[in-house]
Amino acid sequence: MAGTGAASARQYRLAPYLLIAPGILWLLVFFVVPLVALAQTSVASSGEPWWDGYVRALGTYGTHFLRSFRYALIATVLSLLLGYPLAYVIAFRAGRLKNLLLGLVILPFFTTFLVRTFAWKTILSDGGPAVWLLQQVHLLSEGGRLLDTTLAVIGGLTYNFLPFMILPIYVSLEKIDRRLVEAAQDLYSTPLGAFRRVVMPLSLPGVFAGSLLTFIPASGDFINAELLGSPNQQMIGTVIQNQFLEVRDYPLAAALSFVLMAIITVGVMAYTKVLGTEDLG
């Protein structure tokens, strides 16, 4: 009796390790090992000191880094402005349409990222409907264009990453106990007050997760800048891709990747400090 108890206690203690083992193994093989290889590559400039790649990365491509973060930040804010009300309506007001609306948010994922971005290229083309419409209402000058502009790149980023903003916000709104809102109203809070003091704070973990899920991939993205931008809108992802595939300067490309990772990590830590929610942990 005592023996089996000890055995089961041991099993109980081991269970968490067994449960995380596959995940750890996966990350080890497919994340840590490539990362180490990448780190080695980044310091392997032949005939140059090891930091050569990093010096060139920061020296030559500073503007690309800044531009990437600027675009990603704008796209994240736009996604939040578009996504929050949408998630709110789906969570609280959609009634029977809730599942349909959620399905519509996810629907674009049924086609690939690349095809969707190509579709934007067609929509925004100089002879396309968007340009025509904007010219009719004189928002765009004659001969003006949308394709291959900053606007198109940020628009593409916002469009492509919007669902990553909506879904986490929806989840955190959905799990809010409605009785808390009712209680606030019982205590003579206005609807706006209830939103500001109850709903919004409780949905912050979703905003936090959503903005990270939008900002991080957006700042490393290269498809949108490549397809919807001109050479003056190239983002750091385009540079990395180009250095890896075209110029084949592997040390520089690897160093650029590490600089990007480092900046994002620091940024995310700062962001966590400011908006940090224990709920998320």
Place this chain on the structure above:
Amino acid sequence: MSNKHFDDRDHEIQQLLRQALSRRRFLTSSALAAGGLALGGNLLASCGGKEGGSSGAGGGGAGGAVRISNWPLYIDPKTVPDFEKATGIKVEYNEDVNDNSEFFAKIDEPLKRNQSIDRDIVVLTDWMAGRLIVLGYAAALDDSKFPNKANLVDNLRDVSFDPGRKYSVPWVSGMAGLGYNPKKTGRELTSIEDIFDPKFKGQVTMLTEMRDSLGLVMLALGRDPAKATQADAKAACERIKKARESGQIRKFTGNDYAEDLAAGNIAIAFAWSGDIQGLSADNPDLKWLAPKEGAMLYSDNMLIPKTSDRQDQALAFMNYVYEPAHSAQIIKEAPYISPVKGTGEELAKIAPELASSPLVNPPEELRARLHVFKALTDAEDTEFNRLFQDAIGA
């Protein structure tokens, strides 16, 4: 066991590459290169196991389709089915070469490891074909299975990057010049300078293919691409950079300029001579021009990757397209310069109006204006590339 060998071989090949890409030094080093390749080949055959062994017999892929990678707008719709009917060999024809460097990046690693790239013929521009040959990535062509190789025109027989054409034969030759949409430009063009005309700001594209874009801009500046110096490259790159930063140049493209030109997004592009006809279905207005300052001349070449296990089928395809009548069939839809003797006569039978076209048969006056970019040394190549990548903002 093979790792060290591979590393040694890599190093050796890097060295050879450095030497061999200089045209002047090529002849002296090619004997050495051949020796190195033979050695490399042996090493690989002994290490490569399955993949290395099957190529000689040619039966490895018996019944398998011949898998081809070519550039878009480079073939007619009849050649592939006709070849399949005539030989019983299936063809998997991919238009997946958009840019030499981009394509090389995809095939370099597997070929270095002697792995299959699932291709039996790849079509690459002269300088890149040279790189594949020097690296030992190309299989020698078995002339006994390719009798029509005798139809290759004389002036392309002995090229510096492949003396005697042991590894490569041209698919077609082409010119890089100006493609434009007269409806958007509002006038006929004559000069490379037209691409810098502020009137077309944001409506022009250049090619990511360094030798074409740099060459054309050098011509505009009155410099000779065949004798390009670092100063010439710098001057041309500065011109390009200024135009890019001012927003004059909308994009730098591979073959994908074609869709923007056809869609009317751009007015003028640095474009390849034969593409425009292929686009006429989408946009019949488009024109191609060899500017008065000159145009760039190049060939794209068929090579068999050394890891192909269907070399017999690949040779059968090469042999087929080197029949003058078959070459004419291709040129009819993709009006480039055929490297096959007797194509002109065959073309006159099926498309008389095209047979005299300057795209297919450049007249003397045009030939005089065609330039071939200098064969760069490794150091020059790196330096020119650095300048060019900076200029195009990549």
